[in-house]
Amino acid sequence: MNFDFSYFLSLFAQLIPYVPITLLMAVVSMVLAIVLGMVLTSFELTKVTPLRWFARFYISLFRGMPTLVQLFIIYYGLPQIFPVFRGIPALVAAIVGLGFKQSSYLAEIFRAAIGSVDDGQIEAGQSLNIKRSKLFFHVVLPQATVNALPATGNTFVSLIKETSLAFALGLTELFADGKMLAGDSFKYFETYLAVGVIYWIIIIIYTWLQSILENALQKPYRRVAHVVDQSEKPVREHRTETSFETN
Amino acid sequence: MIKVKNLSVNIGQKPVLKQINLEVEEGTVTAFVGPSGSGKTTLLRTLNLLQEPSEGSVEVNGSVAEAGHISKQVIAQVRQNSAMVFQQFNLFKNKTALENVAAPLILNGQLPKAAARQRAQEVLEQVGLGQVAHQYPVTLSGGQQQRVSIARAIAVRPKVILLDEPTSALDPELVESVLQTIAALAREHITMVLVTHEMEFARQIADQAVFIEDGEILDQGPAKELLSGDQPGRISTFVNSLEKVEIEK
Ligand SMILES: Nc1ncnc2c1ncn2[C@@H]1O[C@H](COP(=O)(O)OP(=O)(O)O)[C@@H](O)[C@H]1O
Ligand SMILES: [Mg+2]
Numbered sequence: 001m002n003f004d005f006s007y008f009l010s011l012f013a014q015l016i017p018y019v020p021i022t023l024l025m026a027v028v029s030m031v032l033a034i035v036l037g038m039v040l041t042s043f044e045l046t047k048v049t050p051l052r053w054f055a056r057f058y059i060s061l062f063r064g065m066p067t068l069v070q071l072f073i074i075y076y077g078l079p080q081i082f083p084v085f086r087g088i089p090a091l092v093a094a095i096v097g098l099g100f101k102q103s104s105y106l107a108e109i110f111r112a113a114i115g116s117v118d119d120g121q122i123e124a125g126q127s128l129n130i131k132r133s134k135l136f137f138h139v140v141l142p143q144a145t146v147n148a149l150p151a152t153g154n155t156f157v158s159l160i161k162e163t164s165l166a167f168a169l170g171l172t173e174l175f176a177d178g179k180m181l182a183g184d185s186f187k188y189f190e191t192y193l194a195v196g197v198i199y200w201i202i203i204i205i206y207t208w209l210q211s212i213l214e215n216a217l218q219k220p221y222r223r224v225a226h227v228v229d230q231s232e233k234p235v236r237e238h239r240t241e242t243s244f245e246t247n
Numbered sequence: 248m249i250k251v252k253n254l255s256v257n258i259g260q261k262p263v264l265k266q267i268n269l270e271v272e273e274g275t276v277t278a279f280v281g282p283s284g285s286g287k288t289t290l291l292r293t294l295n296l297l298q299e300p301s302e303g304s305v306e307v308n309g310s311v312a313e314a315g316h317i318s319k320q321v322i323a324q325v326r327q328n329s330a331m332v333f334q335q336f337n338l339f340k341n342k343t344a345l346e347n348v349a350a351p352l353i354l355n356g357q358l359p360k361a362a363a364r365q366r367a368q369e370v371l372e373q374v375g376l377g378q379v380a381h382q383y384p385v386t387l388s389g390g391q392q393q394r395v396s397i398a399r400a401i402a403v404r405p406k407v408i409l410l411d412e413p414t415s416a417l418d419p420e421l422v423e424s425v426l427q428t429i430a431a432l433a434r435e436h437i438t439m440v441l442v443t444h445e446m447e448f449a450r451q452i453a454d455q456a457v458f459i460e461d462g463e464i465l466d467q468g469p470a471k472e473l474l475s476g477d478q479p480g481r482i483s484t485f486v487n488s489l490e491k492v493e494i495e496k
Binding site: 125219 | 297323327329331333337339340341342343350351354383396399400409
């Protein structure tokens with residue numbers, strides 16, 4: 001085995017400058033995906049049938065094709081059919097492609113998260129004459145957000161990794177830089193391992209941040225400690241003897 | 248206060264309530280009793296228009312909801328006048344006890360935020376939960392949660408409170424505190440309609456009892472007599488069957 005450890009370490013200095021572009025792509029496409037995902041979810045939940053159909057079609061389409069194929073369609077294909085897309089920067093194409101793709105997963109996650117807020121709370125709110133829209137924003141959405149967080153975080157983790165596909169559009173991000181370094185040194189193992197380790201570290205850091213956020217947001221939904229109930233009267237053995245006389 | 252005329256409710260194809268006629272006087276307590284599946288919950292939900300009537304009408308404090316002609320305004324008026332307490336409490340899980348009670352006041356525009364929170368605190372104290380005002384529902388016992396939900400209902404000062412088996416989901420030792428809370432409301436002559444299997448409780452606090460079976464009102468009258476268990480007819484069979492279970496425990 002001739003693993004070149006010092007070369008392996010030296011790679012990090014050369015790779016780290018490309019972390020920001022990778023993170024930029026991941027974060028911007030995630031923001032786009034969240035916005036589109038919310039729009040799709042609202043389409044799925046409306047009574048307007050064509051919008052529901054559109055959302056179903058969109059989700060099926062974007063989940064059904066490999067990400068790389070989608071990126072190629074957007075970057076190489078669209079400009080041929082629609083000249084306005086000519087000269088679209090690779091970075092933009094990658095962000096749009098990844099964002100569209102992820103939005104289809106997020107729409108499903110958001111819909112499930114909203115569905116898992118039990119109807120009883122909505123009925124209670126309605127019986128108290130609270131408007132449905134207010135109930136949605138003050139009761140359903142906060143709970144749905146907490147419900148959606150773990151799965152949304154998982155899609156972000158996939159997204160960080162999928163940004164590496166952007167090398168195929170000629171974009172020099174973390175993986176593309178790794179490829180070039182490997183091509184120069186012929187030390188493929190060291191180079192790609194270093195690239196992989198950087199992704200891994202990014203994801204460890206992100207996962208840690210997310211767990212902090214989840215902990216904070218889930219606080220209301222956890223029984224922290226057993227709360228001793230002092231407001232209840234001692235148990236009576238013969239409840240039928242209890243008097244509720246009104247006068 | 249409440250007038251129900253020739254009310255029928257079908258859910259899907261199924262007739263769940265048939266030709267219900269009922270009146271509830273202001274300041275009285277009405278108990279709905281009857282076997283499981285007889286339509287008690289559906290009737291209560293219809294009084295709040297959570298369930299749409301198929302025929303007939305429901306009048307709450309002067310607002311009339313006529314089947315087939317129910318506008319958003321009528322729904323809002325009826326709900327302004329009535330508040331519901333559910334078997335499963337249905338508290339807003341993302342809000343503290345205080346926020347639960349204050350939320351309807353704020354979101355309806357009934358009171359500004361500070362005043363709503365102050366009213367919420369007062370009402371929570373009224374039901375004996377002043378100290379847990381800042382706790383979230385998961386940290387409360389079932390009995391406490393139900394009392395918060397009663398507080399939430401009374402805070403909006405409705406004309407009538409509708410309670411659907413408020414103690415059925417509770418562990419036995421938690422039932423009494425909730426019943427005492429309801430009895431206290433009865434003493435203040437707050438109009439209430441409640442579905443209950445607690446016969447002793449119903450006999451003591453209810454003015455009127457309504458016996459429902461298979462979607463029909465079979466009997467209706469003063470609670471003490473009707474629920475005594477020695478009236479002729481189905482109702483006594485039902486009442487006695489409940490009491491027997493209690494003795495066997
Ligand atoms: N949403 C619903 N869909 C179908 N059937 C229902 C629904 N709600 C109530 N029912 C039926 O209506 C009948 C009365 O139910 P309910 O009012 O809950 O009775 P109770 O409260 O007296 O136990 C039952 O037979 C029940 O199955
Ligand atoms: Mg019921």
